[in-house]
Amino acid sequence: MSKPSHESHESHQSPDTHGHGAAVVDHTHHPHVCAWQTFVGIYAALLFLTFVTVGVAEPVSGLHLGSMSMVVAMLVAALKASLVMTVFMHLKWDTAINNIAFLGSLIFLSLLFLFTLVDHSTRGEADPQAGTPAPYARQAKFVDD
Amino acid sequence: MTTHTPAIETAPSATRKEPSYLDVTKGFWSWAGTLDHKRIGIMYLVGVTAAFLCGGLLALLIRLHLWTPEGMLFENGVYNQVFTLHGVFMVFLFIIPAIPASIGNFVLPLMLGAPDVALPRLNLASFYLWLVGSILTVYSIITGAVDTGWTFYTPYSIETQTSVLSMGLAIFVLGFSSIFTGLNFIVTIHKMRARGQGWFKMPLFCWAIYATSVLQVLATPVLGVTVLLLAFEHIYNIGIFDPAYGGDPILFQHFFWFYSHPAVYIMILPAMGVISEVVSVHSRKPLFGYKLIAFSSISIAVISFLVWGHHMYTSGQSEFVMMAFSFLTMLVAIPTAIKVFSWVATIWGGSVALSAPMLYAISFIIIFTIGGLTGVFLGALSVDIHLHDTYFVVAHFHAVMMGSTALAFFAGIHHWWPKMFGVMYDERLAKISAVLILIGFNVTFLPQFKMGSLGMPRRYATYVEQFQIYHQVSTVGAMILGVGFALMLGYLLHSLVAGRRARANEWGGVTLDWHTPTPPNLYNFDDEPVMAGKLYDYTELDISPTGEATFKAHKSTATVGSKA
Amino acid sequence: MSGHATIVTPTPEGFRPHAVAHHFKTAEQEFQAGKLGFWLFLATEIMLFGGLFAAYFLYHGVYAETFRVGGSTLNWHLGAFNTVLLLTSSWTMAMAVRASQLSNRKALIGFLSLTWLCAAGFMVVKYFEYTYKFSHGIGPGYFFAPEGHYAELFAGLPFPNLYFALYFTMTGIHGLHVLVGMGLIAWLIVRSSKGHFHSGFYTPVELVGLYWHVVDLIWIFLFPLLYLVP
Numbered sequence: 001m002s003k004p005s006h007e008s009h010e011s012h013q014s015p016d017t018h019g020h021g022a023a024v025v026d027h028t029h030h031p032h033v034c035a036w037q038t039f040v041g042i043y044a045a046l047l048f049l050t051f052v053t054v055g056v057a058e059p060v061s062g063l064h065l066g067s068m069s070m071v072v073a074m075l076v077a078a079l080k081a082s083l084v085m086t087v088f089m090h091l092k093w094d095t096a097i098n099n100i101a102f103l104g105s106l107i108f109l110s111l112l113f114l115f116t117l118v119d120h121s122t123r124g125e126a127d128p129q130a131g132t133p134a135p136y137a138r139q140a141k142f143v144d145d
Numbered sequence: 146m147t148t149h150t151p152a153i154e155t156a157p158s159a160t161r162k163e164p165s166y167l168d169v170t171k172g173f174w175s176w177a178g179t180l181d182h183k184r185i186g187i188m189y190l191v192g193v194t195a196a197f198l199c200g201g202l203l204a205l206l207i208r209l210h211l212w213t214p215e216g217m218l219f220e221n222g223v224y225n226q227v228f229t230l231h232g233v234f235m236v237f238l239f240i241i242p243a244i245p246a247s248i249g250n251f252v253l254p255l256m257l258g259a260p261d262v263a264l265p266r267l268n269l270a271s272f273y274l275w276l277v278g279s280i281l282t283v284y285s286i287i288t289g290a291v292d293t294g295w296t297f298y299t300p301y302s303i304e305t306q307t308s309v310l311s312m313g314l315a316i317f318v319l320g321f322s323s324i325f326t327g328l329n330f331i332v333t334i335h336k337m338r339a340r341g342q343g344w345f346k347m348p349l350f351c352w353a354i355y356a357t358s359v360l361q362v363l364a365t366p367v368l369g370v371t372v373l374l375l376a377f378e379h380i381y382n383i384g385i386f387d388p389a390y391g392g393d394p395i396l397f398q399h400f401f402w403f404y405s406h407p408a409v410y411i412m413i414l415p416a417m418g419v420i421s422e423v424v425s426v427h428s429r430k431p432l433f434g435y436k437l438i439a440f441s442s443i444s445i446a447v448i449s450f451l452v453w454g455h456h457m458y459t460s461g462q463s464e465f466v467m468m469a470f471s472f473l474t475m476l477v478a479i480p481t482a483i484k485v486f487s488w489v490a491t492i493w494g495g496s497v498a499l500s501a502p503m504l505y506a507i508s509f510i511i512i513f514t515i516g517g518l519t520g521v522f523l524g525a526l527s528v529d530i531h532l533h534d535t536y537f538v539v540a541h542f543h544a545v546m547m548g549s550t551a552l553a554f555f556a557g558i559h560h561w562w563p564k565m566f567g568v569m570y571d572e573r574l575a576k577i578s579a580v581l582i583l584i585g586f587n588v589t590f591l592p593q594f595k596m597g598s599l600g601m602p603r604r605y606a607t608y609v610e611q612f613q614i615y616h617q618v619s620t621v622g623a624m625i626l627g628v629g630f631a632l633m634l635g636y637l638l639h640s641l642v643a644g645r646r647a648r649a650n651e652w653g654g655v656t657l658d659w660h661t662p663t664p665p666n667l668y669n670f671d672d673e674p675v676m677a678g679k680l681y682d683y684t685e686l687d688i689s690p691t692g693e694a695t696f697k698a699h700k701s702t703a704t705v706g707s708k709a
Numbered sequence: 710m711s712g713h714a715t716i717v718t719p720t721p722e723g724f725r726p727h728a729v730a731h732h733f734k735t736a737e738q739e740f741q742a743g744k745l746g747f748w749l750f751l752a753t754e755i756m757l758f759g760g761l762f763a764a765y766f767l768y769h770g771v772y773a774e775t776f777r778v779g780g781s782t783l784n785w786h787l788g789a790f791n792t793v794l795l796l797t798s799s800w801t802m803a804m805a806v807r808a809s810q811l812s813n814r815k816a817l818i819g820f821l822s823l824t825w826l827c828a829a830g831f832m833v834v835k836y837f838e839y840t841y842k843f844s845h846g847i848g849p850g851y852f853f854a855p856e857g858h859y860a861e862l863f864a865g866l867p868f869p870n871l872y873f874a875l876y877f878t879m880t881g882i883h884g885l886h887v888l889v890g891m892g893l894i895a896w897l898i899v900r901s902s903k904g905h906f907h908s909g910f911y912t913p914v915e916l917v918g919l920y921w922h923v924v925d926l927i928w929i930f931l932f933p934l935l936y937l938v939p
Contacts, residue, residue: 028718028719028736028909029718029736029739029740029909031810031908032810033811034803034807039807040800042800043797043799046799050793053937054789058937058939059780059937059938070939072939073939076933077930077933081926081930084799085922088800088803089919094744098748101331101748101749102752104752105753105759106755108450108756109755109756111451112400112760112763113763115399115470116399116763117770118465119399119454120463120767120771121770122463122464122465122466123461125463125464125465126463126465260732263746324750324753328753331746331749332742336738337738362753363753363756364756366756366757366759367756370759370761373882374760377874377878380850381848381849381850381852382851383850384870385768385875390868390870390871391867391868391870391871392871393767393771396764396767400760400763
């Protein structure tokens, strides 16, 4: 299997098979074959980043990053995820629309996060009496005020 | 203003090269196992119509019940179940699949010059998912129904002893049916367009379906996870939505409306697409502002993800996000108004045929304008605090869902009926029923706007006496609507057995769907179409004195020979 | 249009030829249609899990201390081990897709089998984690009745049940995806051994591969959020 691949990284832009008049259409599908060394490299990077994740985590290292710890953990995870997406999932060599389809979902998901979390962090600011009942710590704060 | 000269029995236009998709195979299994998008579309049509009849019957019962202030028919708990089932049937079983899955399935590949949708097996699977979801819905009714309203708000939906669990499962399954349909259409539009058909040579119905499908794919999974979590509340009390376990019931509303607001546009966008086609064909004029309509569909889809909180103004969410949601809601008015203006400008100066589909389309424009404008009232934060959960809201969303989407569905059915079945219904009766429905709708819902603004709350089984006159007028309107729909069902079914043979191009449409034989072949076209000319180019038609439309030697649409 | 000649993709010696479905004009069109459809499906998976993540972030914000203590009861060594297993399986899956593109049947079956084994290992570890937690009265929702030192640990903390409800729900739905993936990979192994996949047709391998990477992606986020609660 370790055929060092001269085929690797030839970027086959898949021909757009529609919409542009009756041009000559390529009937076959040409796979984009990635070099195995690339995959091994990404795999090693993922393992290293897992090590980083564990290493900087408060419960393991005792580092006190405070509110930054969540940000750091998510940044490292996002980095790992982007490696998997671009190389293992071939998005780097894939069509624009496949990229948009997948990454677009993240944009819309961020809207769900944005409004629900902003709602929670600003709830009861204008009128503490009208805020949501009990269990929330924030409400307690307003009662103290 | 000219009209198409109707109803002279015409000879079969040309001898067919191939049998139609209706004749190519026969028998139950040739339908139940079909991968043909047209047959799947017809099966959906039968299914959603059945759902519409059930939901409509429940609506009539609700209106009858409200004839007197203390309620005529049901105990209060049963009344809750009846309006919940009306909502679930109409929203999840009828409106959401109605236009995309039935008309869209049938027409979209035709408009793209394709032999089928891109993923025919998935298409059939999504029909069967719809069927399973419907059966589960009926199962929930038998095992105790649901009394939460179609919105399933927590914590009541956690406490109630009715069949929320199986209904949640039903909605989960229906959601995936909807996702697969949308996914299929996106792929079809991207990968299956005819040669020469660039994005801006697609009929506007395709743009509308595309925008709808994006919503179906991105929003429906959140509904899936919401009902899943609601089911977990019932199975093991996960607590995420239950304040007794530390959860936040408002989070349920966020999740629910993150789906269900885009779902409002899943319902209305395809309707707008149908209206664009019908208005253009029956005015025999290219659409005014083609690109504006196309882009407004996309922008409505995007904005719909930013406004869901306007359903939650009185829920206790933060005032800050309410203001943001209220502001963003106003943005929806822009693309929506663009569409209405474009339709009116298309009709203006056109050669308008007051055919049955066009009557439905005009009714749509009238009622949609009412629904859209009252939506602006409700989007305004301060006004909504007063109108929230009153009949004003009920009337508003019925204007959009029933008066717009359902009417567009019927406009589409009447428009493509001759293409679907090769027969024509009685146009005179069709026009009567269109007018009855327009009148019935307004008689039903205009009083509801009034009593809502006076403070009549929605979902109440009883009411104070001062509202009785409005309720009674509304009930009379509902009866008129019922008569209109019964009449429609009658002449449509009658046309299947005794209708005159439809002309090859009944209305004189020029999009690719009208280039197929009537009814289409199994793989739609005789020869693979190539779009060489313009879209909506009505000059390529010859109209005979009898109103028969024929293409002038294929000016805009060339074909390439079959490859065999 | 019915007179389409059937298109058969180029097939290397010893493999089963693939006929393009009748409604596609080219093999490339068929491949790209299937792939776009699958990417859209993966987008729905992201949205579905996204709702759970939104709930996690929200309650993590409200009950930070509860979540920290809850997370500390999980064994991060096992979590890290499972992370390595899934990352490895992701790598072997990528290699399996590559083998199918190169029509290397032996490597394809080998890498698919490795992927399946990693997935199985992941589920075994999860099984032991779950049973250990259940045996100490830690379960989701109704089943949350902590015993022994757990009871002391959670004393006075608001709603520790919520952390575990999220833990079991998120890892449970993720585990369900792993099981489905194992079924799909097994199906691929059977078909590969019959010579169905080669440079001219490897769509199912490619698509299951994408699915498997998404299962990995979700775990990449679950691991720090649940085991190493910040």
